Amino acid sequence: MTIKIDGKALADEIVQRVANDVSIFKQEHSIAPGLAVVLIGEDSASAVYVRNKVRRAEQAGLRSIEHYLSADATQQELEDLIDDLNKDHLVHGILVQLPLPAHLSENRVIEAISPVKDVDGFHPENVGRLVAGQAALTPCTPLGCMIMLKRLLPDLSGKHAVVLGRSNIVGKPMANLLLQANCTVTVVHSRTQNIESLCRTADILVAAVGQPLLVKESWVKPQAVVIDVGINSVLVEGKRKLVGDVDYNTVFSKVSAITPVPGGVGPMTIACLMQNTLKAAQFQLGMSLA
Ligand SMILES: Nc1nc(=O)c2c([nH]1)NC[C@@H]1CN(c3ccc(C(=O)N[C@@H](CCC(=O)O)C(=O)O)cc3)C=[N+]21
Numbered sequence: 001m002t003i004k005i006d007g008k009a010l011a012d013e014i015v016q017r018v019a020n021d022v023s024i025f026k027q028e029h030s031i032a033p034g035l036a037v038v039l040i041g042e043d044s045a046s047a048v049y050v051r052n053k054v055r056r057a058e059q060a061g062l063r064s065i066e067h068y069l070s071a072d073a074t075q076q077e078l079e080d081l082i083d084d085l086n087k088d089h090l091v092h093g094i095l096v097q098l099p100l101p102a103h104l105s106e107n108r109v110i111e112a113i114s115p116v117k118d119v120d121g122f123h124p125e126n127v128g129r130l131v132a133g134q135a136a137l138t139p140c141t142p143l144g145c146m147i148m149l150k151r152l153l154p155d156l157s158g159k160h161a162v163v164l165g166r167s168n169i170v171g172k173p174m175a176n177l178l179l180q181a182n183c184t185v186t187v188v189h190s191r192t193q194n195i196e197s198l199c200r201t202a203d204i205l206v207a208a209v210g211q212p213l214l215v216k217e218s219w220v221k222p223q224a225v226v227i228d229v230g231i232n233s234v235l236v237e238g239k240r241k242l243v244g245d246v247d248y249n250t251v252f253s254k255v256s257a258i259t260p261v262p263g264g265v266g267p268m269t270i271a272c273l274m275q276n277t278l279k280a281a282q283f284q285l286g287m288s289l290a
């Protein structure tokens, strides 16, 4: 019997726990942890994401503030806003929604965010800390994937994990977290030779390439655990539908567990954003890091 990993239910659980810790935080500090989300330009795909974030922030008891800049905002305007948020004592977490319009530098924006408020974990200081195995704010999507994996396989030690994709947002931090958990890690990407046969050697396969239904039944080892990070919007018989990077229906019966899309990694990403915002607030107010 294959386990369908219920990311939504696990996210509910995490947000509940964050809400509990937030109420303690509020009693101790008389303020709520605050999350500022910066959005540049119009992007229909981000609308759902923002709505989910706002709803989860409410559930967690966090204060969440959205800042909307127009698509033609300048680098200076954006960095000035980040500067204000860095100085704002009511803001403990800052997330700038990526990707940015082409005329803006993502690297410069990420570096402008104070590392202690960098709830995405994208600042080079947090990236370095993660790689070095030091306490850090860790990217939300890989963190959510690790929570699901550990719930399923409490001892990840010695497992062969294959990460499909090498983005700064998912693939690279995911590989580092798996290594930290004593997995043997292989990262495969667009230039890799024999991708399919490498994936077939994985005990744990994490797909994060943004290619709808790329991973077929022939790509997975029997009884593997499959984590599908892809959230691809495709047209099926004229209707928009979300599908992952994994061909869920054909892969399902061959593996021991798999995340669905939607309802898998997506809700966990948002739950981890709430968790990171609380962690950032606790750190900034001098409590010990969990
Ligand atoms: N700085 C930055 N950090 C991010 O973490 C970030 C970003 N920029 N830009 C956009 C992407 C996308 N992303 C999603 C997270 C959750 C869902 C999510 O909750 N999905 C649900 C619902 C999807 C639906 O129903 O449309 C699900 O998969 O079940 C989707 C997308 C975070 N991103």
Ligand SMILES: [Mg+2]
Pocket (backbone or CB within 6 Å): 120, 139, 140, 141, 269
């Ligand atoms: Mg993230």
